[in-house]
Amino acid sequence: MITEDQTPVIEFLTRPSTHGGATVERIDTHASIVFLAGARAYKLKRAVRFDYLDFSTPERRHALCQAEVRLNRRTAPTLYRGVVAVTRQQDGRYELGGAGTPVDWLVEMHRFPQEALFDRLAAAGTLGVTLMSPLGAAIADFHKSAEHRPDHGGKAGMSWVVDGNAAGFAEFGAACLERSAAHRVTAHASSELDRLGPLLDQRRESGFVRQCHGDLHLRNIVLLDATPTLFDGVEFNEEISCTDVLYDLAFLLMDLWRRRLPRHANIVWNRYLAEAADIDGVALMPLFLSCRAAVRAKTSATAAQLQDDAQRRGELEALAREYLAMADLVLHPPTPCLVAVGGFSGSGKSTLALGLAPSIGAVPGAIVLRSDETRKRLCGVPLLQHLGPEGYSASVSERVYATVTEHAAQILRAGHSVIVDAVSFRPADRDAIEHVAAAASVPFMGFWLEAPEPMLMHRTAQRHGDASDADGSVVRTQRAHDTGDLRWCRIDASVPAASVLSVVMNRVRERRHDALNLD
Known part of the structure; x- marks a missing residue:
């Protein structure tokens, strides 16, 4: 309900003369009016009271303008300039931040292009x-x-x-x-x-x-x-x-x-x-x-x-x-599944995992567990900070894969699908991932991405701003290991990423269709 007539204040804020002659654009909502003029935006809280909102008095509007600036400076400190009063002079004229009596209050902001929303x-x-x-x-x-x-x-x-x-x-x-x-x-x-x-x-x-x-x-x-x-x-x-x-x-x-x-x-x-x-x-x-x-x-x-x-x-x-x-x-999510994407560094695992994730499982799609990110968290460093050799010791790698499988099991129990994005060249690591799916009684699909060594080395050299620290020497070390019996579906990853995604999505759909028919 409306508790006060703010018409004189609104008319004052609508006039170009109030803003040094600048054209005024007005945006109305049920709780406020925003006046855009020149490089500034002024937000007037409407004198209204609802069951969830009370702007009924000037005192409350003042306090809540202050609260709005304080809270929103946490995320947009340069956007919120502060709180300014609409004042009435002795002759009845209104001013912005004048020496007269405050009659209402505004949140003052730097104006931004509406097209940037x-x-x-x-x-x-x-x-x-x-x-x-x-x-x-x-x-x-x-x-x-x-x-x-x-x-x-x-x-x-x-x-x-x-x-x-x-x-x-x-x-x-x-x-x-x-x-x-x-x-x-x-x-x-x-x-x-x-x-x-x-x-x-x-x-x-x-x-x-x-x-x-x-x-x-x-x-x-x-x-x-x-x-x-x-x-x-x-x-x-x-x-x-x-x-x-x-x-x-x-x-x-x-x-x-x-x-x-x-x-x-x-x-x-x-x-x-x-x-x-x-x-x-x-x-x-x-x-x-x-x-x-x-x-x-x-x-x-x-x-x-x-x-x-x-x-x-x-x-x-x-x-x-x-x-x-x-x-x-969204209250009726589909049965979750576990997808594993393995392959040497530079094979395109992360690109495939993130491309596949939106189409799998409950909204907003599958959760991608990336071993590179897990490693950084376990070592207590930011995701984009480079790790030294100590972060890639055998003991650390064992903890990384143990944590990934533990989190995968936890997410599946919560009803969400998981994509594990990890090199997984050791048979024991692949077996552990498969065991998680079996224990949760959910469909499992494992994919192994393959590409020529020169391509892997080129891709890792081109990668920037990524959690992975792999380079050419890492690729050579990985390829020297015996991967053992590879039961996962081998995918040619030397072709464009979109083609890889298309092939894998078709296989995932087929597997889920088969699993549903078995049920």
């Missing part, structure tokens, strides 16, 4: 997949440094989400959402919540509930100085922002998947997990994705009811149904 880039088909890995790393870094909030989250925090979705479906979804579908999503989410409640509470006690972003979708990410930058996080409701870190990430993954960008979503997912090493929470992702989609179904249905324009109302109702269908779908 990730949702605009996605809509235009120009959201580069190369941006996804640094984006996943940036989110992981942000979560690592975010404040622990054990007073929120856990099973109770997710119950608040599920119950809120159910209430929204009943109040606003009746006109556009199939009642049985809404009930099915709520019932299944509640069942999953009961099953996973202990894990949710355990993660809260272990520090995985933090002061997160809270609204992490593509419209709140912008490309600044060629860097993916998170902004406009939630400051107005800690029930929304103080949550499990993977629930925070799930909003972005859901948004990418819904926009038919599965490869983008999978790269973010895998880079995040590589940086955060958060394997324990993987089992929660179907529930988290479903709740995020259900929230969007609820808010889209709600927005549709407030529309006077019939066409826009119809678009929002269709969007609500699409989100609800996704919320239902």
Whole structure:
């Protein structure tokens, strides 16, 4: 509900004269108005009160403007300039930051091109997949440094989400959402919540509930100085922002998947997990994705009811149904499988693994366990830092393969598919990987990539900014070893990567088809 008439302030901010004659562009949402003028952006919080948001008084708007700047400077320090008052002089004139009486408050930001927003880039088909890995790393870094909030989250925090979705479906979804579908999503989410409640509470006690972003979708990410930058996080409701870190990430993954960008979503997912090493929470992702989609179904249905324009109302109702269908779908993931990609350094294992991952298993695709990344974590160095010979001793390599197989088993138990990306030239390492699949009773597919030595050496020499430290001497050492009996499917990796991916995808589909028929 509207609690105050802000018309004079809005008219003042709309005038070019307020901004030195610059043309003013206005962006309206249900909770704020943003005025773009020259090199600045000013965000006015609307005088409104909802069940989840209270901007009802100037004092609250001032406090929440300050909170918005403080919280968002964590991820976008150069974007947020500060808080500025709209003041009224004795003669009744308004000024920005004047000496008169403050009547309202604004968040002042540096302006950026709207075309740099990730949702605009996605809509235009120009959201580069190369941006996804640094984006996943940036989110992981942000979560690592975010404040622990054990007073929120856990099973109770997710119950608040599920119950809120159910209430929204009943109040606003009746006109556009199939009642049985809404009930099915709520019932299944509640069942999953009961099953996973202990894990949710355990993660809260272990520090995985933090002061997160809270609204992490593509419209709140912008490309600044060629860097993916998170902004406009939630400051107005800690029930929304103080949550499990993977629930925070799930909003972005859901948004990418819904926009038919599965490869983008999978790269973010895998880079995040590589940086955060958060394997324990993987089992929660179907529930988290479903709740995020259900929230969007609820808010889209709600927005549709407030529309006077019939066409826009119809678009929002269709969007609500699409989100609800996704919320239902992700709660029924397919049977997981284990794929192993082996071969000497330079054979294209990582390229194949990441190309294959989006099409395998539950949303957002298979988790790639890369031995090179595991080695760096075990040695306590950043993924891109070069390791000396001590990092490649026999004992370290044994720990690497033991950790990879342990994590693969854990992920399969959580219901997600795994791709193991490792050289695996020793028969014992290959046997251990196969044993993981057998113990989990899931389909297994092993591929061995082959290419001539000169090609392997050329590829390793060309590699930069990668977790692998392999060079020509490493290739020669690997090829000198006896690989023993190779039962995995041999793949010619001397051809273009797209051709290798096509061949392997066909074989994976055939194997999964055979496994389903056996069931």
